[in-house]
Structure formats: structure tokens, C-alpha cells
Amino acid sequence: MRMAALIAGLLLSSVALAQVSGTNPTQPPTASGSMPPAAALDSVQGNSMEYARADHTHAVRVQRTRVETSSDGTATWTFVRPIVLPAGRFPIIANMIESGGLPITVQVTGWTSTTDGTNTTFSSVTVQAQQARALPGLLLNLTALLNYVVFQNAGAGVKVHLWAADPTQ
Secondary structure, three states: OOOOOOOOHHHHHHHHHHHOOOOOOOOOOOOOOOOOEEEEEEEOOOOOOOOOOOOOOOOOOOEEEEEEEOOOOEEEEEEEEEEEEEEEOOOOEEEEEEEOOEEEEEEEEEEEEEOOOHHHHHHHHEEEEEEEEOOOOOOOOOHHHHHOOEEEEEEEOEEEEEEEOOOOO
């Protein structure tokens, strides 16, 4: 009899604790119906009583692709997911170049975007690659050297790996 009273007391205590904590031990947790949060720099423990589905995915804040420049050295990348930022801010574009030979520089030369005055939605970016040219074998006079432009040739066929990130600050 004493054991039965002890068990009944423990069960009542667990039910009271569950009511205070917002859980109900008689009902199993339900599957989450909302999108999982994007990956974050800092982790958060969370307090949801819903469980994650086995096939869920997390959005990333960084997109990446590999483009090849055309004969004029340009390439346009259309983002898989438009990047929305407060007006006046721009996505961060980083690149890494596949090249053997002369140095190459890549710079952003244009954006495709729309704005509502508060936010700007970026849908693509255009980059320009320029390849250094070799110095002439013979410099006949100082004027030729003074007017020499190192990055003048279009970087045609350059394979550029691009990353676009929403600014964090």
C-alpha cells in the first residue's frame, strides 16, 4: 500500500511539473510545421516542444557558384535566392580565380536590383576580369613605360569562383 501511494505521489508530481513547464506527458510531441532557422554564427538552444523532421534543411547565408568569363572578360551571376538588404547596403562578393600564367584581377562592375525605398533586392551581379599583359621586350623610350597599363587585356575564359553573403553588421 505504501509503495502504491509513493508511485501515485510521483505521478502527480510529474503531472504538476509538466503543467508548470508547459508540456503534457500524455501527449507526444508534434512535428514542426515551420521552416528551420538559417545557420547562424552563434548557436541558440531553443525551447520548442516540436521535433524536427528527418528531411529538413537549413538555409545558408552564403551562395556560391563558378562562372566563366566571356571574350570581353565579363560574367553575370544570377543568384539562386535574391539577397534583400536595407537600402544603401550591398551584398559582399568574394572570389577566387583559377588561372595559370599572368596575374588576373576581378571586380564587380554591376548589379541587378530593385528597391522599395526601404529595402533593396539584389538578383544578380556582373564581374569583370582583366588579365595582366607582359611588358614589351624592348622599351624604346620612357614614354612607352609611362603610358603602360598593366591590366588592359580582357580576361577571357577565366574561371571565377564567386561567393555572395548577406552582411552581418
